[in-house]
Amino acid sequence: MLTEYAFWLLSFIAIFSGIATIISKNPVYSVLYLILTFFSIAGHYFLMNAQFLAAVHIIVYAGAIMVLFLYVIMMLNLNQLEIEKRSNILKMLAVASAGLLLVILSGAAHSADALTANPNKVTPAGMVEDLGIALYRHYLLPFELASILFLAAMVGAVYLSKKNLNETQA
Amino acid sequence: MTDSMLIYKIILCVIVFAVSLGAAAYMTWGERKLAAWLQDRVGPNRAGPLGLLQPIADGIKMIFKEEMIPTHSNRWLFILGPSFFMLCACMTGVVIPWGAGWQSGETLYPMQVTDINIGLLYLLSVVSIGVYGVMIGGWASNNKFALLGALRASSQMISYEVAMGMALIALVMMTGTLSLKEIVAQQDAGFANVVYQPLGFIIFLICAFAETNRAPFDLPECESELVGGYHTEYSSMKLGFYLFAEYINMFISSAIMASLYFGGYNFPFQHELGLDGNVLTAVQTAVFFGKILMFIFLFMWIRWTLPRFRYDQLMNLGWKVLLPLAIANIIITGFVMLFTGKLG
Secondary structure (H helix, E strand, O other): OHHHHHHHHHHHHHHHHHHHHHHOOOHHHHHHHHHHHHHHHHHHHHHOOOHHHHHHHHHHHHHHHHHHHHHHHHHHOOOOOOOOOOOHHHHHHHHHHHHHHHHHHHHHHHHOOOOOOOOOOOOHHHOHHHHHHHHHHHOHHHHHHHHHHHHHHHHHHHHHHOOOHHHHHO | OOHHHHHHHHHHHHHHHHHHHHHHHHHHHHHHHHHHHHOOOOOOOOOOHHHOOHHHHHHHHHHHOOOOOOOOOOHHHHHHHHHHHHHHHHHHHHHOOOOOOEEEOOEEEOOOOOOOOOHHHHHHHHHHHHHHHHHHHHHHOOOHHHHHHHHHHHHHHHHHHHHHHHHHHHHHHHHOOOOHHHHHHHHHHOOOHHHHOHHHHHHHHHHHHHHOOOOOOOHHHOHHHHOOHHHOOOOHHHHHHHHHHHHHHHHHHHHHHHHHHOOOOOOOOOOOOOOOHHHHHHHHHHHHHHHHHHHHHHHHHHHOOOOOOOHHHHHHHHHHHHHHHHHHHHHHHHHHHHHOOOOO
16 A cells, blocks of 8 residues: 555656656756656665665666766756757657657557556565576676677777877877 | 564664764764864863863854855755755665664564665665765855865765775675675674775775765865865855764764674674673674774874875876776685685
8 A cells, every 4th residue: 555655656756857857947957857757766666676776776877877967067057058949840840759659659558468566476576686697697698798888888988088089099 | 564663663763863963963072172182282172071062052053053045046956955965864874783683572673774685785875866965055056166066076976986886896795795784794703804805995995085075085175275165155054964964974984884894793702701682782782883983083083184185186096096906806806706615
């Protein structure tokens, strides 16, 4: 019962702050609302008994990535985002593509099986041991490949951010 | 969970909260006395015997000071900043095991508010969101000095979190658990973890100094360059919250270091003393607080001994020294575990 109330509360916060992220004029407010969204999603993970995922979600997204977002926005001093003049054709195209996305999403929601919450059946998938076994036994190769991909992206970013390429190559 | 256990947990929660606040208050007194001693002065000695009522006098002063909110600041975020910082500082105390537990009839009442199986990750996540209090407060002040302080705080905290997490990974590899209760319980049988993880402990200690914004890492509030850093515009109890939360953070990180690396509430030959269960728990809690006091003394000793880093030195230390050392520590730990056959 308590879980259900928590679910509704968290969902309300997540959707409210998600919308507020988009419609805020001030970029700092947008980032703060996005952080709130991440917190409520982490709360959902907790409700689904995925504690590890919830903690990592907060550490990585709310704790590291959003701090960097906020850092950059504060440093650029974008107090009021300048609304660019966009042509009407662009606006209409944007509405049309958003409508298409809505069609896809509603189709997916319609064809999905009705998920019923069963509080008696606790899936241990979110616990550290099970996650570790899944990642390092069953999915070892994809996991390591993904980390190599990240490493390559990191090296690329460092390379691009070097200002004087010619000097460093020599 | 039975009703009596629930009531016990709520009481314990309040006690942990009160003890962290009380300890933080008397740490301000201790810090001033220690600074006075190191600098050959007397220190606070007017309010009460030995100046022991000084923290209460300071608290009353903070509450009754005039509250100023700058006109061009962002009012809500200005209030949110210190509140969030204080909240994060108070949230970490719940996973620390303060003692083995009280035996009352059939049930054992553990001296830990909650034993979540991701205790260490919980600590790291609360530490990593704590920086928002500083950032929001510094930005909402609408003051360049405050903003610079906030930016420094965020980049410093992010940099040192990485090395801190890496230092903890080696410890987790060795103990095989993320629960603080189990990490402490494992140190009952053998040596304290610092014997096996000396490098990891040193890295964690340095990162704890940086995360709590203590000297020599107090660049976010560097007086000689930034006036007051992120809390330049703050006054009254909001400033009090920022300053107070720093002391709570120091208390909690001392408790974390004591339980992760120095055996927590365990002490040598504790089972040979022939003490009854509850008496032993009381002695253990006292020993734990002794260890915490030792670390608090270290924090203060270093603050009044070392000068502040320069900003580029700070970044170099974090990324080019501590992070490679932490990774090397992980690799060495892995090899030692492989060759001694301790792999699970």
